[in-house]
């Protein structure tokens with residue numbers, strides 16, 4: 001590949017202005033530069049991005065990064081540009097067509113290219129990538145292949161063949177959370193059995209874990225209110241429903257009119273999402289009520305408190321979300337609010353993520369009729385919904401399964417009696433298996449939430465044999481107390497202006513020199 | 518309140534001659550002949566395309582709410598059609614004055630308003646950060662055209678200090694904002710992003726001012742339209758440069774159509790133009806229809822003879838339909854789809870015809 005330059009430390013210093021590598025970074029980067037495929041598992045906030053940002057400045061060819069969240073990659077590119085690395089670009093479906101076309105035409109002028117997995121499904125895009133020589137293929141948040149892959153992100157599952165189509169560049173798969181099972185999933189899906197594994201303990205010693213059991217929903221609001229008034233620090237509050245983020249945000253605003261509170265979820269428009277994210281990054285908002293859409297990869301150094309209003313359905317998701325806290329290394333708290341009633345919804349949602357047995361059976365019958373009569377599959381999701389009784393998520397899953405079993409090829413239905421009987425049986429049992437798996441994961445989560453021994457020990461034991469000594473308090477089962485937690489507080493209150501003129505002057509920095517702000 | 522006001526105003530003139538989707542299409546700026554025609558017919562051009570992102574469900578829910586609350590009455594004559602109730606009429610009379618209806622100019626501005634607005638936002642973010650020597654800020658806007666315009670403006674004014682530019686911008690913004698609805702001015706200012714000071718999102722504004730998100734959106738569009746009007750009328754040097762860039766970029770299709778028109782004036786045939794511009798003939802047809810739709814002085818005579826036009830017009834009336842296929846079947850087969858589309862931009866239906874069309878379930882305006 002490339003000649004190894006003077007020393008990696010020198011490049012780190014020169015290119016990024018950083019003095020030393022953090023744990024694992026140098027080992028991973030050296031392997032990559034040697035042409036070795038790598039699976040890197042490093043804790044949240046430990047600097048995984050650097051493992052490809054630095055090679056992008058060293059390698060001759062391009063670095064392609066597959067990233068699951070559009071807002072995440074856009075933010076990362078903006079920050080790279082802000083740090084004077086202009087050769088980074090993110091291509092996604094939110095771009096208007098001319099912009100995207102212009103970027104793809106000039107693709108060879110970039111070094112670091114972020115794409116959504118959907119973008120990689122386009123053959124013409126792959127052809128374009130083949131012209132520009134990809135040296136390194138990065139899969140960020142690689143657990144998506146397994147954790148969500150089957151249900152939500154079939155496109156993440158299709159990366160294996162794409163890597164082959166791109167003439168097998170070096171592969172780097174990164175994640176903060178992967179059990180042995182998930183690691184195997186990743187290797188199988190990418191077809192990289194000989195990948196070099198760099199696995200580091202992923203426990204976060206500066207995050208204290210507290211689980212509080214409450215009777216009913218309203219108790220949760222009271223606990224939150226008590227935390228927020230006692231410890232006004234940058235806070236994230238996680239919900240599983242979009243509506244609840246809005247509801248609780250407006251309730252908190254009523255209760256604390258002088259605190260800066262907002263909500264964030266995937267149903268908001270793009271500009272608003274960026275604006276909330278940036279306000280939070282910029283310390284203009286202290287509290288964000290959000291769904292899991294706000295999370296993965298968010299890198300704000302001083303989040304002190306992460307509250308789970310609803311617990312996530314998997315330990316991995318919890319570790320990801322709680323891992324937003326204390327990225328500057330200072331003591332922080334993860335608080336889970338749990339009431340018995342919270343268990344009902346997740347069960348239902350798991351069932352709804354996949355089509356039921358009857359629905360699949362009926363769908364096969366419909367498809368058979370279509371094949372016999374030469375009818376093509378409808379396009380609109382409304383038609384799909386009425387004809388097949390599947391929502392969009394279920395349909396995407398089902399469609400992917402049909403493709404996998406060669407029942408649908410290039411959008412056309414191929415009927416063979418034998419393959420169909422076989423496929424039918426396999427798909428049905430696959431669905432059962434997935435549901436079972438998810439329910440098991442939920443079950444372990446529930447078991448952990450109700451644990452009576454040390455929460456740190458039980459949480460991390462699934463992933464690794466040991467964990468580090470916590471720097472602050474350990475967990476609520478080891479005697480965590482709120483009043484022993486003393487985060488530095490620089491609570492800023494909202495500024496109210498009397499008139500829009502005054503506010504406009506302040507925004508435009510008119511007479512800023514004379515102001516004492 | 519503003520959203521309600523607009524719906525009520527539209528219903529007041531449209532009455533039950535159209536289903537409520539006509540209002541939805543109007544507000545979202547649907548580019549069909551029927552919607553453009555409606556905007557003209559009912560003199561609602563100013564609302565055309567002022568809310569392109571409006572969700573259909575939010576709209577229908579609001580229609581239902583307005584009905585439950587007694588502002589609207591469901592029409593007995595036609596499905597999904599509404600009439601203004603006396604209560605609704607009364608409300609409108611009392612609130613009209615406080616709402617910025619007159620600031621809208623959707624028909625002319627809806628193509629460029631968003632880009633112009635994004636330009637203002639980015640311009641202010643750029644100059645405030647530059648003034649503070651902070652060159653690594655994260656820009657609020659990604660759109661490449663907008664970014665290019667701001668870069669160009671920044672380059673042109675290189676010799677002027679950032680402080681002077683900000684003062685200039687302040688004067689221009691102030692000049693316009695003091696003419697607008699005071700609430701709208703507040704929303705506009707709070708949404709601006711400065712140096713380390715990100716503007717509020719739509720939902721934050723909605724919470725802060727106790728408005729619906731739709732109202733916030735519509736108030737902002739009203740301000741932006743007033744800005745465009747003021748920039749066109751007055752000499753606001755910085756903003757008029759911005760507007761120039763925006764109208765240049767966004768009128769792209771129209772510019773292309775104009776080019777077609779210019780070549781037409783030179784006596785070139787459609788085939789020749791297509792050949793020369795390396796475009797499909799159908800694209801050239803689209804240009805011509807587009808020009809006819811937008812410009813009521815545009816003459817369609819070179820493409821449709823008087824005789825052909827009459828044939829098409831009478832087919833529309835006998836078939837009671839604006840559907841291309843239906844009309845095509847009813848006329849001489851030598852008349853092309855292009856000629857029909859072109860003629861439709863010039864056919865005005867009498868009121869009674871329209872009523873019949875709405876009640877005739879088989880007609881379909883697409």
Ligand SMILES: Nc1ncnc2c1ncn2[C@@H]1O[C@H](COP(=O)(O)OP(=O)(O)OP(=O)(O)O)[C@@H](O)[C@H]1O
Nearest residue numbers: 018020021022044045046047048049050176297299
């Ligand atoms: N060697 C280093 N020295 C100093 N700071 C570093 C170093 N490496 C990374 N960082 C900083 O650490 C922060 C977190 O990095 P990054 O976002 O890459 O974490 P991550 O491992 O991807 O976390 P997550 O799993 O949450 O996505 C960043 O702000 C980055 O600039």
Ligand SMILES: [Mg+2]
Nearest residue numbers: 048049140297
């Ligand atoms: Mg990351």
Ligand SMILES: [Zn+2]
Nearest residue numbers: 454474475478
């Ligand atoms: Zn413990």
